[in-house]
Amino acid sequence: MQRGRHSAAWKNVVLSRDQQFALKRAALLREAGRAFSAQGYHDTSLDDVAKTLGVTKAALYYYVKNKQEILFECHMQAQDLGETALQYSEQNGRTGREKILLLAQKYIELITGEMGSFAVLGEFDALDAENRTIIARRRDKFDRHFRRLVSDGIADGSIRAVDPKLTVFFFMGAINWMTRWFRPDGPLPGEEIARHFADLLDKAISSAQAAKPAVRTRARA
Amino acid sequence: MQRGRHSAAWKNVVLSRDQQFALKRAALLREAGRAFSAQGYHDTSLDDVAKTLGVTKAALYYYVKNKQEILFECHMQAQDLGETALQYSEQNGRTGREKILLLAQKYIELITGEMGSFAVLGEFDALDAENRTIIARRRDKFDRHFRRLVSDGIADGSIRAVDPKLTVFFFMGAINWMTRWFRPDGPLPGEEIARHFADLLDKAISSAQAAKPAVRTRARA
DNA sequence: GGCGAATTTGACCGGAACGTCAAAAGACGA
DNA sequence: TCGTCTTTTGACGTTCCGGTCAAATTCGCC
Numbered sequence: 001m002q003r004g005r006h007s008a009a010w011k012n013v014v015l016s017r018d019q020q021f022a023l024k025r026a027a028l029l030r031e032a033g034r035a036f037s038a039q040g041y042h043d044t045s046l047d048d049v050a051k052t053l054g055v056t057k058a059a060l061y062y063y064v065k066n067k068q069e070i071l072f073e074c075h076m077q078a079q080d081l082g083e084t085a086l087q088y089s090e091q092n093g094r095t096g097r098e099k100i101l102l103l104a105q106k107y108i109e110l111i112t113g114e115m116g117s118f119a120v121l122g123e124f125d126a127l128d129a130e131n132r133t134i135i136a137r138r139r140d141k142f143d144r145h146f147r148r149l150v151s152d153g154i155a156d157g158s159i160r161a162v163d164p165k166l167t168v169f170f171f172m173g174a175i176n177w178m179t180r181w182f183r184p185d186g187p188l189p190g191e192e193i194a195r196h197f198a199d200l201l202d203k204a205i206s207s208a209q210a211a212k213p214a215v216r217t218r219a220r221a
Numbered sequence: 222m223q224r225g226r227h228s229a230a231w232k233n234v235v236l237s238r239d240q241q242f243a244l245k246r247a248a249l250l251r252e253a254g255r256a257f258s259a260q261g262y263h264d265t266s267l268d269d270v271a272k273t274l275g276v277t278k279a280a281l282y283y284y285v286k287n288k289q290e291i292l293f294e295c296h297m298q299a300q301d302l303g304e305t306a307l308q309y310s311e312q313n314g315r316t317g318r319e320k321i322l323l324l325a326q327k328y329i330e331l332i333t334g335e336m337g338s339f340a341v342l343g344e345f346d347a348l349d350a351e352n353r354t355i356i357a358r359r360r361d362k363f364d365r366h367f368r369r370l371v372s373d374g375i376a377d378g379s380i381r382a383v384d385p386k387l388t389v390f391f392f393m394g395a396i397n398w399m400t401r402w403f404r405p406d407g408p409l410p411g412e413e414i415a416r417h418f419a420d421l422l423d424k425a426i427s428s429a430q431a432a433k434p435a436v437r438t439r440a441r442a
Numbered sequence: 443g444g445c446g447a448a449t450t451t452g453a454c455c456g457g458a459a460c461g462t463c464a465a466a467a468g469a470c471g472a
Numbered sequence: 473t474c475g476t477c478t479t480t481t482g483a484c485g486t487t488c489c490g491g492t493c494a495a496a497t498t499c500g501c502c
Contacts, residue, residue: 017448017499017500021448039346040263040346040347041263042261042262042263042264043263043346043347045488045489045490046489046490046491047489047490055450055451056450056451056452057489057490057491058450058451058452058453058491058492058493059449059450059451061490061491061492062448062449062450066490066491067489067490067491122343124401125260125261125264126261126264160424162417162420162421163417166409166414166417166418166421167417167421169395169398169399169402170395170417170418170421171395172398173394173395173396173397173398173399173401174390174391174392174394174395174398175394176394176398176401177390177393177394177395177397177398178390178394180345180394180397181390188387193387196383196384196387196388196391197387197391199383200383200387200388200391200425200426201425203381203424203425203426203427204421204422204424204425205421205424206424238469238478242478266458266459266460267459267460267461268458268459268460276480276481277480277481277482278459278460278461279461279462279463279480279481279482279483280479280480280481282460282461282462283478283479283480287460287461288459288460288461
């Protein structure tokens with residue numbers, strides 16, 4: 001950033017120092033996040049993480065202020081996935097119901113994918129007061145958006161009369177709990193789970209009475 | 222137990238020593254469990270718990286072997302609630318669908334009630350290896366029973382064709398995640414949540430096409 | 443080969459919290 | 473009132489772990 005690097009010798013096949021720094025930091029975050037998800041924040045010592053990375057604990061502090069910052073960054077990245085899914089659903093769905101199903105499916109695919117393996121959706125309590133406020137605020141925003149999708153769906157007739165708040169809690173719980181049992185190398189691929197969960201959600205909230213697409217009111221008009 | 226107490230003077234209005242012991246131990250478990258749920262196992266020091274109870278940490282060790290035992294006992298009690306709900310559903314439900322709905326509703330009512338406020342369904346990872354095995358085995362048994370209810374429901378026609386394993390994961394996630402947001406003094410009473418969640422589950426898995434009770438086949442016979 | 447900056451290390455500090463123990467305090471019957 | 477058993481205490485030992493720092497090592501470059 002502040003260091004002037006004169007030119008792109010070797011066509012940049014060799015990474016710049018800044019790039020290496022970023023890469024190493026990312027690896028640290030990923031590995032620590034994995035450990036956090038697997039054993040919990042407080043049960044994961046930075047000595048452990050360092051050993052996994054083949055360095056010393058002290059080296060980690062060159063890339064990160066403290067343990068808490070690692071946890072915070074992991075949370076931020078996890079939330080990024082949520083917002084990505086939200087954008088995707090807004091762009092590709094029409095009715096509230098469609099948007100919600102796309103959101104659900106996309107979100108599950110993301111967190112079960114390569115990037116999401118270090119998403120620490122649990123461990124919220126381990127955040128210190130300041131960081132917890134930030135994460136909570138952002139999560140509330142996500143929740144509100146999610147809830148409005150439900151309200152919109154009820155308004156446009158694609159979703160039956162349900163309580164938006166409880167419905168979102170219901171489904172977010174089902175998703176967040178996945179960190180407890182989902183294993184990337186397990187028997188169930190993320191896509192299949194995504195499909196199944198989205199289907200369950202669909203039937204739970206859809207205003208359609210049959211399993212068929214919800215086209216009854218307009219179909220005969 | 223081993224001490225001979227001669228008679229029931231004062232009609233036992235004053236509790237025996239054994240009773241007091243049991244009562245105090247229960248209070249310890251309850252208060253510790255509350256703290257565990259609220260702030261997490263590792264963030265709860267026994268000094269804190271002791272202070273809440275108005276005693277010293279050392280006193281706790283008169284009632285309990287160590288911190289781990291407290292966590293284990295809390296898990297056992299939480300699982301007791303699950304089995305209570307399971308029995309209830311088996312006795313009062315006919316079809317697989319009915320049983321599952323009763324189970325879901327009862328279970329939520331129990332864990333949101335007085336007794337369940339110290340149910341630490343999270344914090345599974347904090348158990349040590351030995352205890353974790355015990356709890357996991359018992360939980361697996363519960364899961365298998367739950368899954369068979371789904372299978373039975375599919376067999377008897379009350380539930381549509383869903384994957385029992387994923388469906389149970391789905392719903393257990395929604396329930397277990399409640400420990401994250403449910404507060405006994407919050408705006409939503411446990412019964413209302415129980416009703417709503419059971420309704421969402423019903424629509425998610427029911428083979429009935431309308432919202433009406435699933436009595437179509439026999440109604441006209 | 444050698445210089446300076448970037449990176450890593452090993453040793454160490456301090457605090458937090460579990461668990462222990464001998465001694466004090468309390469309860470209860472004789 | 474006294475003696476014994478139960479219960480509680482305060483002080484302490486110990487371990488673990490987050491975080492620091494000066495020194496050593498490595499790396500890129502002239």
